[in-house]
Amino acid sequence: MSDQTLQLEAVLKIHLLLVDDESEFKEVMQRHLSRMGIRLSVSECCLDALELLEAQPIDVVIMDMNMPGMDGIQCLRKVKERWPRTEVIILTGHASVKSGIEGMESGAFDYCLKPIDIQELIEKIELAAQKALINQEDDIP
């Protein structure tokens, strides 16, 4: 089985959550991902996201760093603390070495810069999905 088919299978098995307050980006992502048959939920801010995570299992989270309310790193830490098997991809329009390292140290799966090519982001999601499924199989973070 090639890597590609493995990933595509993985991505169809997962539940994805997009946390971003930028409505245009959210719409574009929603259109693309639903066309691919991916199960997707969206939320505007970290607190909403945490509520959603509490209510149902989520495998992969895509999270913008700069949102109203709680800052991205804090939110990431909360998610990884409570749901260590969930993989989080960080997205940011304000790249900084400091936040990049903080994000990775706090357990992010990847740290991506906006503007991001939609295809590239989908590839990252596929990899994260694969990892999330392995986490479930192995029962390890």
Next chain:
Amino acid sequence: MTLLDRLLTLLRRLRRSATAPPSPGPEELHRQFIARSRSFRDLLTANANTLAAMAELETALRDGRTLSMTFIRARCTLVTVNVFKIIHHLNRMADGRYSELERAFSRLHRQIETILDGRRKPATGALILDLRQVGRAQADLTGEKMANLGEAGSIEGIRVPPGFVLTTAATGLFFQRNQLYPRINHIIQQMDIADLEDLHGKSGAIQELIRAAPMPPELETLLLDHFDRLAEARPGCRVAVRSSALGEDLGQASFAGLYHTELDVGRDTLLDACKAVLASKYTPRAISYRLAKGFRHEEIEMCIGVLTMVEATVSGICYTRSIGGRNDTLDLFCAPGTAKGIVDGTRATGHLLLERAPPHRIVRRLEAEEAIAPWLIDAEATTLAETGMRLEHHFGAPQDIEWSIDRDGRLYVLQSRPITAAALHAPVAAHPPPADDRLVLHGGVTGCGGAGCGAVCVVHGPEDMLRFPRRAVLVVRHPLPEWAPLLKRAAALVAETGSEAGHLATLSREFGLPALLALDRATELLADGDMVTVDATNRAVYRGRVEEALRRPVERTNPMDGSPLQRTLIEVLQLISPLNLTDPASPDFQAGRCRTLHDITRFCHEKSVIEMFEFGRRFRFAKGTAKRLRDTLPIEWWVVDLGGAFVPHYDLSRTDIDIADIACRPLQAIWAGMHGVPWEGPPVAGLRTMVAFLFHSALRDGLDPARTSALREKNYFLLSQKYCNLSARLGYHYAMIEAMLGDRPGDRYITFRFKGGAAGESQRVRRIELLAAVLDHFGYRIDRLGDALTARVERESEQVLLDRLKVLGYLVIHTRQLDLVMAEAGAERSYRDTFIQEIEDMLNHE
């Protein structure tokens, strides 16, 4: 490592060996193998991403493109995040045995952060300073221009106009009180700099914002008080309000004529004039100049000089070292009235050349045609030369001086600053223009040498700027500073008026743009769309493309040279890109010796490959052990399967394998290259070379020709279906090929490393040159350091990469021991031609 550390490590090891099962079962081993392969794959992806982002940073530094802080920060972040991942994956593969790397990494990323976040401290100090209180020590408060002028005024025998300076503390207060920076940043972030129309619109909005902002009351009072004091000494006086920005006169960047100067200002218009100068920091030309030269707008802090107007009869510019290229003379440019007409190129200008040494004899005098009597008498010219040399002596470098002489014959210095490096590289005409029928115009003065070719675009006003096509020849009546935003996209500049001393001429030299000025009737004789060649060095314009003119080498300058952003990039690259760990066999190849992120990347990559091999050995894992690959060449090849590298029907109990049983596409391509053209064996070397070779071998451990093992070492291929890593010690050199042909563009790349050899240094370097030339021909990106070479190609289609792998296969075999016959200079050239020919035949044949 302290004794305590050692004991702790020992204890940990003992505990591990006590708790871990002595030999894991086959299923557990398989699981571990899969997990390691996955980490290895992720490490390789992060490795490829790191190298790609590093290459982007290095290219940006070299090619002189417009740098932005956003770009630098984004690429540095990508590099750091990916190096973090590399270390993480290696430690997962190696059960945390390389945690020492984290220390080196942590130190490096902190240093990078500090450089990227480096900001100037906010200015504190007096809001307004009298010019007599100002010297070079106050430059941080008053800007270089006013600091230099204050300093000049303190030199005996030099007169400057009375005046005062609004300091950075004052202008900072104005911006802060009106919350201007957040609002300006908001507009700038939405600006499309490539779109000139957008640039003009947004620039207008920012300038309006500044002009409309009220002056803080305490500042307004101070300003008017200082004006009144000037008026006490000279009743009814008028002032000139000029910019003096911090970081403006850095020697490499002239900022010539970028900002507004308001002349003849009275008390009633003083506040508006000050705001107009501050607003001129955001004119389209200033914004695009800063972008082109790598300055952040917040970094340019603006101060304002308010100087009593000099009632000038004659004014001009003095370059204390001729910009025409002579070392023993100085230039004086002059025109009646104020100097404005000279610097914006609208005025006819007289030009005098004087000796730098006293008594400053006049070498040449070129009056403008309309001058009835000389604008500058000999005595005045000599006084100017004396003043200029005194300033040069005081400031320690050749100066660019603006001056005026008033009705009473008093000489005032209005500005003195170092001549920009670009200005001193003015060209000397070398070739008389060919007198053929292609010649359209001839004459004028060279603003910046060189030649350029393109379609004519005549620009009369701002509206024409918007339709200016890329690589067109910019033709204007006057070389006004307003046209500055077009210099970066133009192929050449032609103007009907102007001189070498004008702002646009200075800027064209900074950008290395061929510029021909004072070329009469240019806008009349050159029409929009005409294809022309401008030979600025030889002062001629031709119809069509004239190859003879374009072929002459021109030194292109990098407009980013010396800019703060370039300095930032150079500083961070020092921590990122130098590679110190080149030789895995060297005792220095250790985690603790990693001094850059590139070192860490290189170290981790090497160790990860070893980890994959070692896994098989340590756990005696049947599926991971090596199979000997059968070959007709007398070289030992061994292969290790990471997953999917062998065809399904291959019998795993065998100890050898045929190439037909290999399912790894990259290896098949390399193999095809190795066997595509028969190798005729090692080249025949002369006696002297052989003696040198034996001597050299005796000096180097492991290279003793008597020891067969050195020449018969096993060469390993680490394989999966899409991945291939070859580490080979072929005779006396070390070669590494790594290829990944994944589905994602980021997972498609080839890296080739080559180092060493048996011959002396110069011969080894010559072989590297040969390799570099051939690889360059086939589209590889090359990095060389002594006798080590790294070549990379990435993100190409699978077919392209397979062809490039064949090239490597050919080279690995055909360059064996070739260093031994590289004694003659030029030997590499004949080999290069043969190799390229044979490889091309091989690729075409297939």
